[in-house]
Each structure stands twice: as structure tokens, then as C-alpha cells.
Amino acid sequence: MKLDLFDFQHTAARATLEAVTTAFDRYRSAKVTTSIPLIAPTGAGKTVIAAAVLEALVAGSPDYDLAPVSRPVVLWFSHDPELNRQTRERLEAHSEVLNGRVKIIDSHFSAARLDPGHVYLLNAQKLSAGNHLVREKGDNTGYTIYDILDNTLADPDTNLLFVVDEAHQGQREAAAGKDSDTIVSRLINGHGKAPAMPVVLGMSATAERFEQAMRSTSERLPVKAVEVPVEEVQASGLLKDTIVLDTRGEEGRYDLSFVQLGAERLKEVTRAWQQHSRRTGDRVVIPLMVLQLPATPKPDEVAGLMDALITTYPDLHAGSFAHARQTHTEWDLGRYRVPYIAPTSVQHANDVRVLLVQEAVTTGWDCPRAEVLVSLKTAAEHTYITQLIGRLLRTPLARRIDGDDVLNAAFAVLPRFDADTLDSIVQRLEHGSVDAETGEKIPGRDVVLNPVTLTRNEHIEDCDQVVEVLETLPSYRLPGVQRHPLTRMYTLASQLAIDFPDVAPFAEVNAALCRVVDFEIESHREEFDAALHDVLHVDVHTTFVDRMTGQTRSTTRSRRANAAAVDAAYSGAKRVFPELANRYVKYLLVHDSQAPEGLEEGIRQAVATISAAASIRGIVDAVYAAARAQVTTLYEKNRARITTRPELREKYDAIRLMSDRPEPVGLSLPTSLVAGRGSSEVPVPTFAKHLLADSHGQAPVQLNAWEQTVIEAELAHDFTVGWYRNPSSSGRESLGVPWVREDGSEAILRPDFLVFSRSGDDVGVSIIDPHGTHLTDALPKLRGLSAYAKQHGHLYSRIDSIARVGETLRAIDHKDARVQEALVAEQVSVEALFQDERLSNWHSNL
Incomplete structure (x- = not known):
């Protein structure tokens, strides 16, 4: 493989290979046919997983302890010719072994059989009525697809894998696609001379969807689905951490103003990527704005929007625009003529900086450099917006960028949304949803309303010394792809x-x-x-x-x-x-x-x-x-x-992190953080002395009532010089403490606050973590903090867990040997620990 797989991708590839090779053995020995579902949410990298599987089948793999399979042939079926081309590009981009081995079956395909060691891509249109691949031939003009499959499977040493790419079939297409379903059914079940497919691998958005497709097929042995956990995709950095929403604060139509704001967002993200490239040597990402137009846009109004974008961001010009409307022809807007571009070509067309669309572009569209959305849709059309935002979630470099929050965010500008509809969208985005087009699970993200970019707070006295203390702290991360x-x-x-x-x-x-x-x-x-x-x-x-x-x-x-x-x-x-x-x-x-x-x-x-x-x-x-x-x-x-x-x-x-256990890595203060100021109805409170703040030294930080009480009590001390809201993300900007779950698996705890205090010429730091005693994982997390304190306590002034006792908040300090001793006891009550005045101290009143 040309890229390193994430641990969850390795796990999925290994499980899929085991299922496929076992299915091959079953077919050779007893002619048992098998169906295998591969289920993965948005951003999991289904094609990356598939490339690893196909490469191992063709060439073997020491990583999976697998020798090359005898005469492997792969037939990959999807419902769209564009997706065939996109799939070929991705497979060959991911795997050196597959370069030159991926072939699209087009209208001129005339081979008698499929050659071993190759991947063939086929789409439903090529098998529609009248096409030569399905037309019975009495004139020796070639072979039908069923002839080709019959000839291929006539060789007993051939191992044929049929991949059904269901993940990219839209619900509307599925509902209307009875012909396509019939084609798939014939290929799977066998038709004419062609026998049934020995092994079917279904890449699908949900297990239910693949199982429904298999119900219409002949009897075959179903295998337990290979499922990629949503939470592992979230933690991987393949998806953006944050969705930033700009909305109107009052009634009225402000389309031009918000389009100009979108241009400013595009300029900001472009500048951030350029700075990142200069700093790290990574390739420069050229961000794309998606401008989502009303249902029936007037040409002169669209031209006016283009004028506003070019005026606000002079790097844009007429050649920076393209459209992906259903017309598939050049769009005449009077003073502008905007070319059509196929959605699958946008990712690599870096000269296109603004893409004009009307709905959700296309089913399965994947363009990681699309980072800014300006939508002129109304509240009644919010489905189109949530679909498009779901397509902005992939990170351009397929990883989280440490230190710059702007590069880990997707930006959406929504000028026509009222507070009620906006709240509905925020709920869907925060808690996750299902893409109505593809059926894919879209993991929840942090949502920021009306953002402000926070940078290092120079209002803090000796801020450099404070940051230096923060960046010496040992922070743990879970292992990545384990290596020997x-x-x-x-x-x-x-x-x-x-x-x-x-x-x-x-x-x-x-x-x-x-x-x-x-x-x-x-x-x-x-x-x-x-x-x-x-x-x-x-x-x-x-x-x-x-x-x-x-x-x-x-x-x-x-x-x-x-x-x-x-x-x-x-x-x-x-x-x-x-x-x-x-x-x-x-x-x-x-x-x-x-x-x-x-x-x-x-x-x-x-x-x-x-x-x-x-x-x-x-x-x-x-x-x-x-x-x-x-x-x-x-x-x-x-x-x-x-x-x-x-x-x-x-x-x-x-x-x-190629380890079998959590490892300490560096902790770094981000250069920037995107924070939300909230809506005019529900503003986010601001605080002083946060290490990242606006130009006035203030930082909007969303806290619950308990957390707010704790941090206000800490800030009330004269010796407190600064504090840091520890992010929940897994990058270098977040302090992580290892702990062990009840089942023995390892996890990472991210304490809520780091609080910095002055003592003479020195700056000390404390972990302050409000901690619910009622939660089932309360005790093992306390034990994790205690173990961390035993090893690293000398670096801290305090390592406090704080819990509610009556109407007060009490703290236990994990540096205290008595607390450490109490926590290692087999029978320990978390509530009793905080109630014991010998082990805990008063922190504040509620």
C-alpha cells in the first residue's frame, strides 16, 4: 500500500480477508456460495480498506500473514460510470500492486474471460437492455457478460470475488432502480450459462441495506458483517473536528453580505493552508467553496454573487468558477460563462475555487478540499444543506492537523435560516445522522455558531513561561497501527x-x-x-x-x-x-x-x-x-x-504509537482555536486568562453549570495566572491520561482544565477535573489519574478530581499517597471517597 492504514482500517481489512479466503475455500470444496457485508460510516475509507484487501489477494501480504490467492479475479459493480472512474483512480492511487491491473468494462470490451490478477469495474448502464454485453448474439459479434463469467469460472483454480459497491447508491436511485436490481440479481444468482457468483462482498452504508439486497438472491451462506466502529473513525482524524456555522443575527435578507463572509472564510482557510505548508513541508491544499444556489436562480443574480466574491477575494477571477448542475453544459450568465465540471473531477481541478450547485451535488460525492459552504437555501430545504455539510467533513490530508483549529474545521454560512431551523440542524450535526442520499452514518461533530478565532493570549503575564510549562507535560495517546x-x-x-x-x-x-x-x-x-x-x-x-x-x-x-x-x-x-x-x-x-x-x-x-x-x-x-x-x-x-x-x-x-500500549507524546498549545459565540438568543459566556483568547483577552467557552462554578473558583485565586480548557480531541493540543476499562481495554481520559499558578518566579500547573461519581466508569478513571500522578505528580501542583457532595464541591488530590492507597483497594466507594474529610478538601459552593 502507498499509504499507512489506520488501525481500524487494518482490522477491517484483516477481517474481510479472513472472510473472503474462507469463502473461497468453501466454494472450491463444496460449491457453497457466500455473501460478506463490509459496513462503514462516512469517512472510514471504504476504498482504502478494499484496496488493502484486493492487494493482499493478488500479491499476498506479510502484514496479514497471507500468501497470494490462486488466480484471483475481482469484478466490482457500481451503479454509476463516474463512480467506476473514481474507483479506478483511488485503487491505483492507494496500491502500487493494483497499478495497471484495474480495468473498466466499457462498450468495447470483447474478451472471452476475465484475466486473473485483475480488478474489473462494471456499472449498471453497461448491462442495460440493448447493450452488447447482455444482448444474445447469434452473429459471433462477441461475448455477453454471462458468457464471460461462465468462461472465467470454468477454470476450477480461479477465485472470483464480486464486489457490490452499494454505499454510493442513492436512496432515490435504489427506489427507482428496479432494472439495476434485476441486473445485480442476475449477476449474483447466475443467468443463462453463467453460474452464481461464488463470493459476494457488499460494501454498504448499513447492514440492513446489504441484507435487503441479498434477500432477492439465491440461497447463499451469510457471513457476519465486518463493521467499522463510528467512534474509531471519529478518533482517527479522517473527519473534521468542528463544523463552524455563520448565521444571521436578525431578520432580513443579507445574501451578498454573507456571500462576502464566505469569501473571507475561503481566504482565511487558504492562508492557513499556505502557512501550514511552509511550516511543515506538507503539500499545499487549495480549498474549495461550494456555493449552493436557490432552486431557480436568475442568471443576473448569480453573476452578482460572483462579482461579490471576486471583489472580496481578489485572487478569484472568472476562471475560478465552475458548476455541477444537471444541465451538464456551459452556463451563460451574461458577463460570465461558467463551465460544467463533473463532480468526481472537482477534487483534482485546483483551478476551480468556487463550485456552483443547486442541490447536494451528486450521490457519493467526495471532495476533501471542499471546506467552505455558502448556502442560499431556505429553511424548508434544510435536508440539502445537511447532506452537503456531511460531504465537507473529510480532512484534506486524511489526518488531523495539530496546532491550527482552522484546518480542522468545516465552515458553513447560512444566511436564510431562522433560529428554530438552525437548532434542528445543529442537533443533527452534533449527534450524528444518516445521509438521506447514501444511507451512510454521519458521525456527530462539534458545532460552533458565529465563530471567533482565538490565538495566544498576550494579556496573560509571562504567557511564554506558562506555555513552556504546558508543553513539558506528558500526554498519552492510544497506540495507532501496532507494529512488532x-x-x-x-x-x-x-x-x-x-x-x-x-x-x-x-x-x-x-x-x-x-x-x-x-x-x-x-x-x-x-x-x-x-x-x-x-x-x-x-x-x-x-x-x-x-x-x-x-x-x-x-x-x-x-x-x-x-x-x-x-x-x-x-x-x-x-x-x-x-x-x-x-x-x-x-x-x-x-x-x-x-x-x-x-x-x-x-x-x-x-x-x-x-x-x-x-x-x-x-x-x-x-x-x-x-x-x-x-x-x-x-x-x-x-x-x-x-x-x-x-x-x-x-x-x-x-x-x-506503533506500540501495544498507550505512549507519552508531546503536548502543544494550538496556534489558533475556533470558538463559537453562540446565537443572539443564547450567547456563550466569556472568560479572562484563557491561554487562547480574542484580541481583548476574552475567550467564549461553553461550560455546564458545575464546570463554570469550578473554573470561577479557580480564577478567584490571586495566584492563578491562566487556564486552559483541555480539548476532547486526540491531537497534540489535548492532555491525555491513560486508564483501564472494566473489561481490561485501555482508553484515554482528557481532564477538563489545566490551571496555572504563580509561586515566586515559578509557574506551577494543576489538573482540575470535575468528576461525576454516579457514572459507571468513575472509579477506573480515578484510578487512571492516580496512576498518572504516581508517575508524573512531581510536575504538578495539584491533580484534583472534583465531585458534588450535597451543595458543595469537594476535591481529592491524586498526589496524596492516602488517596492513591484508597483507590487501589478492591472495594472502594467513589462517593465515600469524596465524603471522607481526611481524603478530600472543600473546593467551592454550588
């Missing part, structure tokens, strides 16, 4: 050698690991000697039977193992110790004074040594622990150099 401890260590060493040629860590870490192996062999000498004997020798047991008495006696003798047996053991060692196994063999050939004479015998002995070591659990565990320690040592030695280069931080964070 040795692979992770060597990956880090390689990256350091690339970025800092003077470091050259390879020799150092390799020698250190080889010495660990030496030490552990001595520590496990008796067990090791037995294992080494087993590698180098084959025990032959001989039994003698006395024919007269029936008595038996046995002898055992050892024979020298042949080269194939030693090689088999070494293959296992290379899986246990990737990269290290080969390096240790070379190390022994140079450093082992006890090595036998002769190169061939020396290699045999070295190979047997690492093979024996790889079979002993104690040695393996020690080597893995040493590799993890080397990652920490290498990173800490180079941390100062890495953290001064923003373009490197994320790269090294990703390597450190």
Missing part, C-alpha cells in the same frame, strides 16, 4: 538516520540488542542448551521387540539435523525477531570466539543459536522489552531536535 517491537525500533533508527545524518543510531541499537540476546542466553543457559540441541539434532527413537517373549526395549540417539531442518527453525526465528535475527547472525560471526572453524559451520552455529533463543519465552520477552526501552532512549536523546521541527513531530509520534 523490533520493527518499531528499527523504523525509528532508520528515520533518525534520514532526518539527522550525524546520529547514525543503527550500529548502536543493533549492538545493544545483540548484547541483550547474549546476556539472556546466559541467564537461561540450561533451557537454551536444550533448545540448541533440538535445533541442531534430530532424536531418533528405536524400539526392539523380542519375538519370543514380547518384551521391548528402546534406545534414543541423536543425528545431525540436515540444512532444511535448521533453515525451517531459522525461518521461525526471523518471524519472532524480524531484522534482528539476520543482524545477530552477522554479529556472532564477527564476535563469537567460540565459533566453529569454517564459514559454513560458523553460519550454521549462529543460525541455530538465534533460532534456539527465539524458542524461549523468557529471552523473547526480554528482547522485546529492550527494544521498547531503546525506542524511549533514542527518542529522548533526540527529542529537542525533533520538537523544534513541526514537520517531524507527527512523523515521530506515529512511530512511537
